[in-house]
Structure formats: structure tokens, C-alpha cells
Amino acid sequence: MTTEFNDDQQQFRDVVKRFFTDKSPVSAVRRLMAEDGGYDAEVWQQLGAEVGLAGAHIPQVYGGYGFGPVELGIIAEEMGRTLYCGPFFASSVMAGYALLGGADEVCKHRLLPGIADGSTIATLVLDDLNQVDQSGRGLHGELLASAHTGSDAGSDSQQGADRATDWRLTGAAGLVLDAQVASVFLCVAATDNGLGLFLVGRDEPNLVIEPLEVIDPTRKLSRLQFNQVRAEKLGELNGAAMALLWDQLSVVLAHEMIGGAQMLLDSTVEYMKLRMQFGRPIASFQALKHRCADLLLELELAKAVTRQASHFLASAEGPRYLPSMAKAMASDTYMSLARAGVQLRGGIGFTWENDTHLWFKRAKSSEVFLGSPYLHRERMMTMIQESDCG
Amino acid sequence: MTTEFNDDQQQFRDVVKRFFTDKSPVSAVRRLMAEDGGYDAEVWQQLGAEVGLAGAHIPQVYGGYGFGPVELGIIAEEMGRTLYCGPFFASSVMAGYALLGGADEVCKHRLLPGIADGSTIATLVLDDLNQVDQSGRGLHGELLASAHTGSDAGSDSQQGADRATDWRLTGAAGLVLDAQVASVFLCVAATDNGLGLFLVGRDEPNLVIEPLEVIDPTRKLSRLQFNQVRAEKLGELNGAAMALLWDQLSVVLAHEMIGGAQMLLDSTVEYMKLRMQFGRPIASFQALKHRCADLLLELELAKAVTRQASHFLASAEGPRYLPSMAKAMASDTYMSLARAGVQLRGGIGFTWENDTHLWFKRAKSSEVFLGSPYLHRERMMTMIQESDCG
């Protein structure tokens, strides 16, 4: 078990890095973050249909490339580095993983290919983004009474009815990623028989999509309200499926964060080498050098754990708390680097014109997205207590 | 309300500082910490009978000098600075405050004068040094059945019996300060009617005093076991009395800690100005300067709160969580300075020959003595929640 990349993976990273460096320059980020939609349809098309990144981690039987979590992590790191603006995390990662983990086989075959080639933009509706496994308290699905009409309440026919489109969702989800551009919503909602995964079309009446003002305009959020909205049930999600989903999303987000953190470290040190004060580059001041060394250390540890967490998802080898450990560490190091990125630039780092704040805001938003470091550490300790061996 | 000292207090500090600087040089500390008793009887006699510090905070009616918590804080700071070895904290502070808060008037008149002039060395037996207000779970007092014989169980005679010496204590106290030199033990023990304050003589049979190995040999501890030990009940302690006692002890300890912390800061900076590496005094290295500035800041904040906590005890003005706030802050800053005191001296700071470790050990021991910073912060928040205003 090692977190080193093999040659194939290194080549893959080079390709991905080149793509995002070309397609997501900071000028594009600034343009897109100011728009309502927040993504460039042409780049998205290239990313999906041409380069195939949108479906990298989706098995080939569902139209993807069948890469594993390690390669997905590489994509996320490079996106994080460039602050790529597009519905990758919402559609490919969140909706993609939810479908893989919670949809019935036939639904996967129907829905995943569109996600994999980017032609469908989906997002995942969770009513609790603090603790993903607590989802379902805000959103409830019920089977229309009419769906039962004329059929016996026997279990077989019940199951048949469950597959039907005669479900109605009611409730709200306060924070939904990239809802402003999604054509379909995959919704995790409680039913009388546990959590279900539901499909809702964008144009459903009784579905209200309200864009929100956000701290980080590269990560657009909306509030969704459901009032008896017509939905199709795609499958069921048990506790283990929700825990796995949380793990998967956390690990991809952790990779995105260490990519952003690395970019901040690199660019900040670079700036410090050029910036002269008191007749020397500020990079030569010992207190600043030591701070950078501390930051490097923090980042290296977070990076090692994050990459190990991907290996864990790929192989199930290692302690099962690795995903939460990774999310917590990556969040903390990203914020450390964001604070330092502003501080070590001095006043210029606090200006709108300077790019540092774009990563700062991403770091701040990522810190709490899908659970704060505090919650993930708590989750990690619960897992340790549940397992026999430490 | 101000934490500045007036002229009288400043003069008092000068006297106290001179006394401890003269009487408690580090050579004496090293000698005494290696001995079983751990104090110099002659210095103690001067401190008590001649200079009058042992009874500084004890009212004049009980043979003391009637100074307030502010002056007691000054004494404690100077003791902390010099690591004075002697039973001041055990006898004057712990036993003294316990008697003042929990003994009946006649007992105060009988016992306090000896403590105030140092002729009696007492200590306080608490069975919980983590959380003083949880005392009484390990030590239990009961009235001998014979004490009731021949008298009615009426409340008056009951009360008369309660005052008698016919009590027996059973249980243990794991950590008792300076028991090795105390002639009397004031014990907080549970009775069927709440907590009581009891007097036990050193020579009682069935009392086992077992000296303990300690991390900080300037603060000697013993374990006491009571097996039906004869005791005199001196009075009762309700919840408010125990809370006040905890506050009082915490504040004196906090003063002691900031005195020690200030000494560490001063001596460390002094060392750094003399120590040359790379052709310059290490005090000129920016990373080390910044660390010292951070330490100064931490100490200044802790000092301000600690002194305010004394004013609060003197005047009851201000939020009632100040004592716990002070204990937590003083503990943290003392440990920060202790770590820095070793680190900034490099290898020499880790040697036995260098004096820094004496304060390091004191800091480590003080950190948890009478409750860790964590517990005091928790207590502080509980007080905030209990009060209506923030």
C-alpha cells in the first residue's frame, strides 16, 4: 500500500493538468464566477465528451472510463488548483456516486451515460450538507395513493409501485450545489421504508429553485423547495450506502482542497521571492520562512492522508476512517494556506484585484461543505470506537 | 475597576520580592526539592512570624494581617517567580481559605492564628483535585454511634453531637499537598447531611500517609488513607462554599503561575541576548523574536485576567467566571513559556544542570493541579449559561 503514483497515473495527471491550465485560467474563473450559470458550456463539453473526464470514475458499462478513486482524486486536485468552474463535482461526483450507490441497475444504465459524457448535468439534493448520513429529515417522499389503486397491497405489487413515477416529494433542501444549471435532480428523501433516491426534473411545477448569495462565487448554491413534486424513485439507500457516499464525496473534496492548497503555497512562496522590503526579498525573512515550512509540513501530511484515503476507497485496505481524516486535514490545511496566502502578501493580498481571495473563499466554503473538520474528526472517533482494533 | 496596582501595593510587592529573592535562591530550591520535607523551617518561621506573609490574607481577628486577594496574589506571583519551596499554598491558602469558608467561628479563632503566624502547618485534604466541587466522593465521615447514646435524636442534641470529636473518617484522598510536613489535616468529607470540614491530627492511628513520586519535586504530594480515623467536625460546606473555595485557590494558583511564567520569559530573553550562534545573538533571529512577542502577548492577557480575578474576589465586581478564566489562561501561558524556555535555550535547556526544567516541571504540575484549563473553561461556560446576562 503506497500513495506514490505509478507512471500511468503520472501521465494522466499531466494530461489533466494541461487541460485545466489551458481551459480554466483565472480570467475564466473571474468571468464565470460573476455569471449566474457559472460555467462555460464549451469547456464542459470538451471535458465531458472529448477528454472524458466527466465520466472518468464511472464504470465502462455505464458509459464511463472505469478509472478508480485515485484518478478521480487527480482530476479533483487539478480542478482545485485552477478553481475550475463547472458542474463536475455536482454532476459527475455527487450525482454520479449517488446513482452508482443507490440506483437500481436499469436506472444506472439509463442515467449514468449522460452524466459520464457531460450531456446531462445532474446534481444531488441532500437536505443536510453538514452530516450527509443524517439526510432525509428535511425531505420526504410518499407514494401517491392512486398508485395503489386497483392493485393489492401485496409486497410484489408494492415493489412494482415503488419503481413507478408516482412519488411526490415534499420538503426543502437548504443548500444544493449547481442547481442553477442542473437539468435533473437526484434527491435523497425519507420514505416510510427508509431512504430512497429519487429523480426530479428541473421543470416540475411545485419545485422552487432559489439561488443563494454565497461566500464563494465559484461554488454556486441554491435552496430547493418541494411541494408535492412529482418524482421517480430510482432505488434505495441504506445506512452503509449513505456512509459510503459521504466517504466518496469527502475524499474527492479533500483532493480538490489539497490541489488548491498546493497552488496557494506555490504562488505565495513565488510572490515572496519577488517582493522586496527592507532591501531583501521577503522570502528571506526567517519568521516568514518558518511559517512557510510549517505550512508545507501541514500540507504534506494532509496530502499523504488524502491520497491514502483514495487508495482505501479503491482497495478497502486500511482503516475505514481515512476519508473523514482526509477531509478534516485537507480542510484545515487549505484554510491555513488561505490565511497565509493573504497575510504573506500584505495589503495586496486583501484586494479584489489580486487572485488570492478566490482561493481563500473556496477554502472557507470547502471547510464546512460536506461537514466541518470538527464533525469529521468526531465521525472518525466514532468509527474507531465501533471497530475492535484501533 | 482597574488591575493597576496602587502605591501601597507596589511597595508591598517590593518587600515581598526582596524576601523571596533573598530567601529562595535557586540553590535553596534545588536543595529543598531533593529533601523529603521540602522546606526550610527557618525561612518558614521568618515568612510566618516575622514578615507575616503566612497570614497576609487572614483577617486580623484571627491573627492575620487582613490583606485582600490582591496582596495575596502579589505574594503568590513572587513565590511563583522564585519557586519558593514551603507549605504556604497548602497551609495558608488551602487550609486557611477552607477554615475561613467552612469552619464555625470558634474553630476559626482556635485554628487560624497558628496558620497565620506559621506555627501550625496545616493542609487541606480534598479527594478530587481535578474538580474541587466534586469533593466528597472518596472520603466519608460518620458520627460514632456512641456519640448518640444517651441523648435523644432531637435536632438540637444532634447538632451538639455534630460538633463533637466523635467522628470517624473513612476513604482516601489520592493527592494531598505537603502532607509530609503538615501537623494537622483539614479534610473535606461527605456526611449524611452534606459536606463537612473535619480536623484530623497527624498522629492518628489508622491514618496512612504515603508520599508519592511526583513530576515536580517542588510540589510534594502524598496519598492519604483513612480507616475509621478519629476526626473533629469544624463546620459545614455547602455548594456555594465549595465553589468559592475553588475560585479562591484557583486565583492564587493563577498568580503563582503568571509569576513563574514572567520569570521564564525574562530569563529566556536574557539568555537569548547573550547566546551567540552564526555570529549574532540568537535574540536577533526574527523567528525567535516573533515567538517571544507571541509569548509576551499571551502572558499579558493572562496576567490582566488573573489580576482582575483577584479584584473580583475582593469586590465581587465583574463576571463570576473570572477565577476559572484566570486559571485556564495562566496554565496555558505557563506551559507555553515552559516549552519555549527549554526550546529557545536549545540542548542546554534540557539539562538538569540548567534551571529551566525546575519551572517547566512546576508549569506542568500546575497545569492540572486544581483543574486543567479544559475543565476550567468548561466550568466558565457553565457559569455563563447559568447566568442570565452574558
Add this chain to the structure above:
Amino acid sequence: MDDLMTINVELNAWLDQNWSPDHSLVEWRDLLVDGGWAAPGWPRAYFGRDFSPEQSALVEAEFARRGIVGAAQSGPRRLAAETILAHGSEDQKQRYLRPILTGQDAWCQLFSEPGSGSDLAGSSTRAELHGDRYVINGQKVWTTSAHHADFGILLARTDWDVPKHQGLSYFLFNMRQSGVEVRPLRQMNAHASFNEVFMTDASVDSRDLIGGEGNGWRVAATTLSIERQGFSRSRPDGGLKGLSSLQGRVYDEYRAELLIALEPYTWYPQRAGRTDLALPRARQTGAINDPHIRQELAKLLSMQQGADLAAASATALSRAGSNTVSPQGSIGKLAASVIARQAAHVHTLVAGTDAMLSGAASAEAGVIAEILLSVPAISIAGGTDEIQKNIIAERVLEMPKEPRSDTGPFRAIARNSADK
């Protein structure tokens, strides 16, 4: 005490006779200045009464108690006035002090440059004497309220061939001239409280050089010391309780003045972390019952309490006549940074995923979001944490300075390429 009583009687008698809310603001302040009550701590020769800080505080308190508008003092006006008092020529004092007190002249501070932030003495704005005027070329930055200012206190280089601290001069600079361009500078929290000021062949009369050519750094030290003492003050009511509901022309004009003067500072409380909101929000959300958040909140409240107390004793010390104000200011400023970071941490813990939101619909009507995006400024503006730590180490702990790389003629010192 008797002394204070006498002052109180005299002041109130004067106020009874002169004060009316129906004055215009300038009329009233003219009376104030003539009566010697505008700045009683100033020397008698310059509109003042040589009052001690304690005596001045009494006057201030009495104004506040009676709801009376005082002299103009917001923002950089005070920096300019105190500097002129300390270093100005008789002529400068006569020309500049009065309109500062009356509020007729607004001022700004032209110190920082893109190439010299922490290294203020590395200023490379050029001042060249031609006849009896200096011609100014260069760029300043972080200039609060430059677009409203009539004058600026300007630090510029008059000599490039001497060590950097010796080649600076300090000017009282007219902002209302061609050759001065003011551009707003937007910050990461979307406010634009600062400006860039471009000076292209602007000029200043040589009689507006203050402290003598080459003495600019010494004069600037006075300004900086005053600035550090008051770095976090921002009183939306200008010190008058219930100002918003007071009736009368003088109040209307005063409110208008404050609105302009304080506009750049609306986010300053958020920059400091708003410790005051932490406990109420923890109560309201129930986060106060979370054992970990309790710890972090307790740490925050502890630091804040310590800083408040330390600031109070610093003030007491300074009122007692001590002169060690400057490092105390640095300690307070550094404390503010530490507190702001911890406050942001607590606000984030309490908010959870809601910390992703901003704007009026978000927590505390957007104030929490503004905190999270403003706290990075507290450890930069008015001298970075790093500079404060240098000051504390060198002036309080008396630790030696680092070896310097910027001795010798300024011309030869390595600096940012844009400066050259």
C-alpha cells in the same frame, strides 16, 4: 478634583450661553474654537487650554452627557493635527489647525505605496524642489477617504543618495489640484474603503514642508504612533448617544459629516471578528451546548477579556503620563489579530454549512459572512502582525534588531522593480 469642578462649572456656563442645536455645524465649531473648548488638551496658543488628559476627558464626557457636538476629529484629521502640533511651523499651525477643528478641511494619509507597505521608509514617491515648489511624482495606496480629502499628509523622497530614513520629507499636500488622481481600490470583502492616489507632476509649496527636508521619517514616527493607539476605533454615533434622533440643524449636518467620514469603516467591526456576536449566536443556535464549541468560545472570550483589560490598563498608564504608548499599541493590535482569527473560527463552528452563504438572507443579515471575509485585514492594515511582533520584540523585550540589508544610499537598495 476641585480643579475639575471649576472646569465643569466654567464649561457648562459657556455652553449654556453659546450652545444651540440651530447653529450650522461650522458656525457652532467656530464658537467652540474661539471659546477654547474645541480641543482643550491643545496648547493655549493654538485654540486649546493646555488641559491634562484627565481634564480633557471631563470635557468630552460633559459634551456626551449634554448631547453636544464637538470639534471634527474623525479619521486622518486627528493624525494631521497632532503631527502639525508636534512638528509644524507657526505659519502651518495658523493655517491648518482651525479648519481641521471646524471640519472644513478633510484630510487623508499618503504614506503607503505599492512598493513599500511594511517597509514604509522605503517610499519612492519623488519630491523635487523647483524654485519654491516641490514637484511630486509617484503612487500611494490604502488611502482611506482620499476622494473626500482636501489635504493629505504626504511622505516623499527628496534625496536618493542618503540612507533611506534620511532622504524622506513630509508635506502638507493639497489634494484639490490637477495632477492628483484618486481611484477606489476594491477589497476581497467587496468593500472599497481605500484608494490609490496617483500623483503626476503635482506640486506643493515649500512652506508646506513640515519638520524640514530630510526629516520626514522622524515626523512620520509621530503620526504612526498616534495611529497605532487608535487603530480600532469606529463609533458610528461619533460619541453621542442617541444621535440619530436628535433634532436641529447642527445635528443634521453632523450626521451627514459622520456618514461620509465613517463610510469606509462600516466593516471595521467585522474585521475585528465581532466577539460580541459569538455568545448570542451560540446560545441562539444551541451550539453553546456542544462541548467542543464551548472550549473554543471560552478561549475567545478569555482572550477578549484579557485584551480589554490590558487595553484599559494601557490607557490608565498613558493617562498617568507614561510615554511607553507605542509598544502597548502593538500589543493591543496583535491581540486584536489573534482574537479576530479565533472569532472567525468560532463563527464558522457555530454556522456549520451556513458559513457558505452571504448576503442579507444569510446569518445575522450577512454580518457573519462579512466577518469571515474581513478578518484577514486586521493582521495587515495599520502595520502587519509581523511588524507588530518586531516592535514588541525590539521595544518591549529589547531584543536586538536583525542585520540590515538596506543601509547605504537609497538609490542602491534592492527594491521592487516597479519602484525603479
Add this chain to the structure above:
Amino acid sequence: MDDLMTINVELNAWLDQNWSPDHSLVEWRDLLVDGGWAAPGWPRAYFGRDFSPEQSALVEAEFARRGIVGAAQSGPRRLAAETILAHGSEDQKQRYLRPILTGQDAWCQLFSEPGSGSDLAGSSTRAELHGDRYVINGQKVWTTSAHHADFGILLARTDWDVPKHQGLSYFLFNMRQSGVEVRPLRQMNAHASFNEVFMTDASVDSRDLIGGEGNGWRVAATTLSIERQGFSRSRPDGGLKGLSSLQGRVYDEYRAELLIALEPYTWYPQRAGRTDLALPRARQTGAINDPHIRQELAKLLSMQQGADLAAASATALSRAGSNTVSPQGSIGKLAASVIARQAAHVHTLVAGTDAMLSGAASAEAGVIAEILLSVPAISIAGGTDEIQKNIIAERVLEMPKEPRSDTGPFRAIARNSADK
């Protein structure tokens, strides 16, 4: 792979023929050296087989699997041997390497001095050439196992009139001579693992100068780089599982050797904070149910996991032939400091007031107390945290060095008065 298989077959055939637990330790190691299996990674010319790290690891693993004692390598022996291999003369290699491998010669490291700790190149121990011998005067400190050592690797100054890094020379120094006094140095945790070494007119043959006069710093750099890689290793079983119960003369003698060699290091695991004890103790005391302690424990476990993984990939990198070992060592060492501090914090939280106690009756038979009094050493010994951060900043992040104050002739550099 085929290659490895061949080696495995050859090694086992040789072992079958030569290994016996009834050998004396020296007899057995003589066989090992002659057979080329003592240090197979060394050059063929010097007892080795030019094996790659991967091939050497196979041999090591096979020894461990079969429970066979290997060459002596504990402590500073390895530093001396690797340095001699890299910089030594033919004569030196012939004389010193073999008795190092057999364990006949023990070594110590004479680098640090009271006046030069972090500033190792500031060494002021004096080496003066008289005829064909250098006369040595000076004091060294932090010398582990000096009282058992036959030889020391010694850094001393031969030229006081050149810049400090250029005036140093490196010697292979005989400890068994008059003029050498070794005094134990007690530490704050009551152990005495180190010594002071006083050299008064001691001497060393000029053929035991290594790397040439004035080249001492370059040679020392090799030693230091090797040292940083292995700063925390301390295996009480010398790598042999179940050593304590193995029977035979060679095992008896090996155990005796280890006992002496490892004695100074018994507290090293405590110095690193003993993360391994944190979770079991939290479980056992119930502290694991405390929400705040859970957080602190989780942070500790996270850092430890990260450091373990980072160390593993550093090893993988270095096995893959990369040469960037030295800064990786600094990152690992800095991580160890951070982890040790957090571990001490967690142990204190878990222990509560019991953290005041020490000795056999206290928590974990005194181990917790030893941790609390030993962790301060981890951030000092083998290069302070501050030095590691300089290295990381300059070599990994390529940030420029500070301006130096110690250029020019060593004689003229300001240094501690005791050095002069």
C-alpha cells in the same frame, strides 16, 4: 525478480553452511564479513556486494526471518562507516571498516560544542599540527555513548583565519588515550544519555584526518544527512523478533551488545510522545467519550497517520534512487516534534491531575511522566525545529537565505565568550 531469487538462493546456501548460534559474536561476524554478507550494499572492494537498496533489503529480511544476527550497526557506528566509505582514504577504509562491522570497535560522534549547537560550523575545538600529529584541545557535548566508545568522529578547527566553514577538519579520533575525559550529562528527565567530552592536549595521527585539511564541513555534511534520515530509530530487539528467547552464545553476546548500545535510547520512544499509548489510555480511562479529548486525540492520530505515510513515501522515493533525502528527513523530524507536543497534550488531558505523578506507581508505570518530561528534547536533539525549518524553507521551498553575520575569518566572528 529473478535476480532477487538468485540472491536468496545463494544467501540461504551460504547461511546453511556457515550460520550457527554457537559461534561467538565476533567469530560469526568475521564469517559474515568474509562471506560478503555483512554489508552487501557496500562496494565489493570493502566487504560488500554493490547491492541495490532493494537487494540489501532482501538480505536484511532474510536474516530477520531466519533469526540470524547481522553486522554491528547500532548508534554512531553507521555514521562513521558511511562517512569513511564516502570520504576515507584506502588506508582508513582498510583499518576501520571491518572492526565496525564486527562490532569490535564502538564509535561516538564529536560534533556539538557548548558554544556551537545549532551553529555546528562554529566549532572552536582546536586542532594544531605538530609534526605528523594534530594536538586537540576543546570540549564536545551531547556525545552519546562516549564512555563506551573506542573512536570518535571529530570535527575541529585547523584554520582560524578563513571563513568558518573552510577552517574545519574531520578526524577519526582515538578515545582511548590520556587527554580525553568523559563526563556524563544529566537531563531534565533524569536520564544521563549524553556525555561531555573534554580534550586536553589529546592527539590524532595526521593519517586519521579524513577528506583533507579544511574539508571538514563537507565531510560532516555527509554524516549529518545520514543522521537525519535515521533520527528516531531505536529497536530494542535490533531487528530480530523474539530475540530475548533465542538460545546460543551468539545471541547472548548480541543481547549484551544491544543492552549497552541501546541503553542511552530507552527514553527515545517517550521523547516522541508515544502516540501508540494515546488511544488505549483514552479507552481505558473512558476519556475517549469526552468530546473535546476526542477532537485532540483525532488530531494526534491524523498527524501521526500523515507522518507515517509521508515517511513511507519518502523511503519509497529514496529507494527509487532519488537523492533528495535530506529535506525529507527535515520534514519528518519536524513532524515528529509537532506530533510529540500534541501527544503530550493528549496524555495530559487523559491523565488529569494524575499527570502530577511520576515513578513506577504512576500512569503506565511511569511512562506517561517520562513522556511529559522528555518531549521537549525531540524538537532540539539532532537539529532544532528552527534549523529544520530553515532547511525546509531553503532546500524544499527554495527561499533565499538570510543575510549572514558570520562571513569573513572565523577569528573575527562574534561568538560566545567561553569560546574565545
